[in-house]
Amino acid sequence: MTPDPLNRLVAQLAKLPGIGEKTAQRLAFHILRAPGEYAVDLSLAIREVKEKVHLCVRCFCLTDSELCGFCRDSRRDERSLCVVETYSDLMALERTREFKGRYHVLHGVLSPLEGVGPEQLRIKELLERLNDSRVEEIILATNPDIEGEATALYLTRLLKPIGLRVTRLAQGLPMGGDLEFADQATLAKALSARRDL
Amino acid sequence: MTPDPLNRLVAQLAKLPGIGEKTAQRLAFHILRAPGEYAVDLSLAIREVKEKVHLCVRCFCLTDSELCGFCRDSRRDERSLCVVETYSDLMALERTREFKGRYHVLHGVLSPLEGVGPEQLRIKELLERLNDSRVEEIILATNPDIEGEATALYLTRLLKPIGLRVTRLAQGLPMGGDLEFADQATLAKALSARRDL
Numbered sequence: 001m002t003p004d005p006l007n008r009l010v011a012q013l014a015k016l017p018g019i020g021e022k023t024a025q026r027l028a029f030h031i032l033r034a035p036g037e038y039a040v041d042l043s044l045a046i047r048e049v050k051e052k053v054h055l056c057v058r059c060f061c062l063t064d065s066e067l068c069g070f071c072r073d074s075r076r077d078e079r080s081l082c083v084v085e086t087y088s089d090l091m092a093l094e095r096t097r098e099f100k101g102r103y104h105v106l107h108g109v110l111s112p113l114e115g116v117g118p119e120q121l122r123i124k125e126l127l128e129r130l131n132d133s134r135v136e137e138i139i140l141a142t143n144p145d146i147e148g149e150a151t152a153l154y155l156t157r158l159l160k161p162i163g164l165r166v167t168r169l170a171q172g173l174p175m176g177g178d179l180e181f182a183d184q185a186t187l188a189k190a191l192s193a194r195r196d197l
Numbered sequence: 198m199t200p201d202p203l204n205r206l207v208a209q210l211a212k213l214p215g216i217g218e219k220t221a222q223r224l225a226f227h228i229l230r231a232p233g234e235y236a237v238d239l240s241l242a243i244r245e246v247k248e249k250v251h252l253c254v255r256c257f258c259l260t261d262s263e264l265c266g267f268c269r270d271s272r273r274d275e276r277s278l279c280v281v282e283t284y285s286d287l288m289a290l291e292r293t294r295e296f297k298g299r300y301h302v303l304h305g306v307l308s309p310l311e312g313v314g315p316e317q318l319r320i321k322e323l324l325e326r327l328n329d330s331r332v333e334e335i336i337l338a339t340n341p342d343i344e345g346e347a348t349a350l351y352l353t354r355l356l357k358p359i360g361l362r363v364t365r366l367a368q369g370l371p372m373g374g375d376l377e378f379a380d381q382a383t384l385a386k387a388l389s390a391r392r393d394l
Binding site: 001002003004005006008009011012013015016017018019023025026027028029030031032034036038039040041042043044045046047048049050051052053062063064065068069070087088091094 | 198199200201202203205206208209210212213214215216220222223224225226227228229231233235236237238239240241242243244245246247248249250259260261265266267284285288291
């Protein structure tokens with residue numbers, strides 16, 4: 001008895017990650033009750049993001065022009081290149097305001113079980129990009145999990161022979177963390193990578 | 198540095214109830230990565246729901262034609278009319294498959310604090326509808342909370358004098374409930390409304 005357009009919207013919303021049938025229904029009712037402009041604005045924003053946003057031709061982060069803001073900004077240090085798995089990781093790094101270099105987004109990690117090999121990632125493009133570039137250091141900022149570590153190791157073996165400095169984000173206890181509740185692997189890493197004061 | 202269309206989509210998604218900035222970002226990335234049809238379908242579904250779905254002219258539930266399916270279906274019992282607060286409540290009742298009568302959606306409850314009086318609800322329309330209708334019983338299915346109770350009481354005073362049977366959904370322990378953990382008010386209701394076996 002539910003009107004078809006409402007069913008269709010609920011079905012489409014329920015395809016979003018983390019949105020179940022119930023939540024989709026609540027969102028659909030909200031859209032229905034909200035002022036008319038909202039539905040138009042939301043609908044337009046969804047279409048535009050798909051039409052206008054694409055990958056930067058150099059670093060493969062998201063942009064609505066040919067080169068992204070990071071690649072165009074001449075104030076950013078060309079000698080330092082940070083390799084990340086996803087655009088979300090890039091944004092997390094940007095929020096720290098600590099890194100002033102350029103980025104390269106792999107769009108995934110090596111994962112033989114899921115059929116992701118080096119060809120599926122932007123690794124070939126990374127190597128091409130390093131030809132006559134001014135990059136001196138590559139920071140491998142893949143996640144500190146099994147697949148991220150494997151990807152970092154794979155990249156290290158490719159990049160070291162070129163004569164670049166290859167670094168990895170430090171691993172250890174998180175700020176505000178608690179030794180008592182730290183997992184074994186983290187605590188072991190923190191111990192073996194202890195610093196002189 | 199985030200492309201504008203992405204920022205706009207995140208802003209629009211974050212206006213949805215229960216969707217914060219982080220979730221909005223996750224949803225936006227999903228829409229961006231999903232196949233092209235999905236963005237088009239979702240965008241269309243949002244626009245259509247707003248353009249095509251409106252209130253049934255008789256019972257004020259949601260429909261995409263003039264009269265809703267409940268009002269058009271001649272197999273539904275015209276003698277029994279169930280008054281609910283919202284369309285979601287109507288759907289919950291329908292899921293039980295127990296009620297075969299018609300509905301009337303008030304679109305809210307009396308709430309003096311929030312400035313909702315009888316004029317803001319579909320009460321005038323309910324009374325008009327009862328003129329030369331075959332309704333014999335009105336089931337007041339507003340929520341069993343303070344405002345729902347007050348609305349039911351208000352409606353009872355209006356409807357009893359017309360000579361209709363006015364009933365209210367039973368209150369008591371929920372199925373599968375536990376006496377030990379039932380709140381005082383529910384347990385007191387269950388006790389005073391005890392049934393002979």
